[in-house]
Amino acid sequence: MTSDISQPAAVRPAAARPARLRGFWLAVGVVAPVLLVVSLSAGRFDVPFGTVLAVLFDNVLPLGAEYSRTEETVVELVRLPRILTAILAGAGLAVAGAALQGVFRNPLVGPQIIGVSSGAGFGGALAILLVGSATAIVGFAFAFGLLAMAIVYAMSRIDNQAPVLMLVLSGVVTGAFFTALTSAVKYVADPDDKLPAIVYWLMGSLASTGWDDVAVIGLPALLGGLVIVALRFRIDVLSFGDEDAEALGVQVERVRWLVLAAVALISAAVVAVAGVVGWIGLVVPHFARMLVGPGHGALLPASAALGAIYLLIIDGIARTATAAEIPLGILTALIGAPVFAVLLRRAHLSGWRRD
C-alpha cells in the first residue's frame, strides 16, 4: 500500500504531549503552595508568611516557634477550613463541568446551564425553611439538583440526541421554574430569621466556613469526583455520540446516569456549603483543555487543579478587596459571564456546530 497519506506532513514528536502535561503539573506544583501560604497570610488580620509556615509546621513537629494565640486561631480555625472548602468546591465544580461537557458532547454546558445549580439552590432554600440542618441542606440540594438535571435531560432529548439549543433552552426553562420556586420559599420564609439566611446562602459565600463544612463538602465531592475520574475512559467514548459508543460496546445510559448522579452530588455539596457559585464548571474545563488536551484522563485532574486555584484566588479577592465580604457567586459571574460570551463567539466563528 503506497500513498502519500501514510506520509504525514508534520509529526509531533512522541514526547511532546507528556512533556506538556509535565509542564502543567510542574506549574501547578509551584503556584499552588505559594497561593496557599499567601491565602493563609492575607486578610483583614495580617499574618506574616513565616508565622503561617510556623503555625502549620508546629502541628507536625513542634519547634517552639513564637506566634500569638490569635495568629494560630486565624490560620488554623478561620482561614485553613475556608481555604480547603474553596479548593474542594473549585475542584469539584470544574471536574463536574468537564464531565458534563464530555457526556453531553458539548463544550458549552456546565452544572448551571444544565439546571442542576438552580435545582440544588431551591432544595437548599427549602431545607433551610423546613429543617435547617447541614445534612438536610446537602440531601435536599442533591435530590432537587438531580431532579432538575433529569427534567432538562428529558426535555432536550429528541431522537436519542440532545441538540445544543434544546439543551440550553431546557436549562433556561428549568432554571426559571426552580428560581420561581425558590422565590416562593423566600416569600413564605420568616423575614427576621429564615429569609436572610436563605438570601445570603444563595449568593454564595465561604465567610463562615469551619471544619464541619469541610467535612460536609469533602465527602460528597471526593466521592463524586472519584466516580467521574474512574469513568474517564467511558467519558472519552461517550463524546463520540450515543450510537457510536453503543456500537463500541458501551452501555451508554448507565454511564451517563452514573456521571450525572456524581455531578449532582458534587454540585449539591458545593451549593450546601458555599451557595450557588456559578460559571466555574463551564469556564475552567476550557482552559484545562487548551493546556492538556481533551482526553479525560488528563483533562479531569487538570480541571480539578485549575478550578481549585481559580476559586482560591476568587475567594481571596472576595475577602480582601473591600472591607465587607463580596459574595462569591457575584464575583464568579462577573468574570465567568464575559469569558463565556467570548468562548461562545469563538466556538461559533470556528465553525463549530453540534446540531
Next chain:
Amino acid sequence: MIEVDGAGVAFGGRFVFRHLGWRLERGEILAILGRNGRGKTTLLRALLGLQRLTEGRIATAGSLGYVPQRTSTPFNFTVLEVVLTGRARHLSLFQNPGPEDRAKARASLATLGIADFEERRIEDLSGGERQLVFIARALAAESDVLVLDEPTSALDYRNQDLILSVLRDVARHKGLTVVFASHYPQHALLTADRVLLMDEADRAEFGATAEVMSEASLSALYDIPMRHLDGRDAGAHMVPVFLAGRGASR
C-alpha cells in the same frame, strides 16, 4: 458469518425493507447498493443491533465493528486516543486502557500503514486519513465483522482506492468479514464478493458480484440508464466502470 433470515424493519407501519434473506461467510466482502432512503443504513444498524427488527432475525458469529458514515466529537483527540476507544468492549465499566490496549491500538494503526499518525489530532487529518483512523479503531476492537457506512463517500479517487484496498487486505489476510454500503457500483465491482441491491421495500437482489451487477439490474435499481464499460473503454481501473444518465443511453 452473517445470516439474515426474513428480516424486515418498519417505521410507523411502512416497511423500509422486508423479506431479506442472505448469508455471508467469514472473510467475504458484501457491498450494499441502493438509492437514498432504501434502507442501507437501517440494515447496517440492524446488523449492529442498534435497530430492532420488526420481523425476521439476524444471526452473526463474533463481534461487529462499526465505521459510521460520519462520526464526530467536539473534542480534538489524538489519533491514539480515538483508536483506543475501540477497546471499550474489552474493558469493564471503571477500567481504563492499559499498555496491552495501547499495543493493540498501535498494531491496528500499523496494519493500515499509519503508525506514525498516533500523536496527530483528528481535526488536522484529511477525510481519507480520518476514515483510516476509524477503520483502525474498528480493528482495535478485534471485531470479526467490519460494518462500514459509505466509507468512500467524501473521498477523492486516490483515497477511495486506498480505503477499498484496505478493506480487501483485512478480508483476505485477517479473515474479517466486511459489509459496506456504497453509492458507487464500481466499488462493489472492484471489491465485493457479494452484492445486495436494495430496491423497493420487498424487492432486493443478493448474489455473487459478477452475477448481480448487470446493466439491467443496476438501471432498474437507480432508475436511470446504466452502461457497463469494459476494461478497454474504461482504461485505468478507477475510472467509473458504470456510466449513468444520458451519456449511458446513447
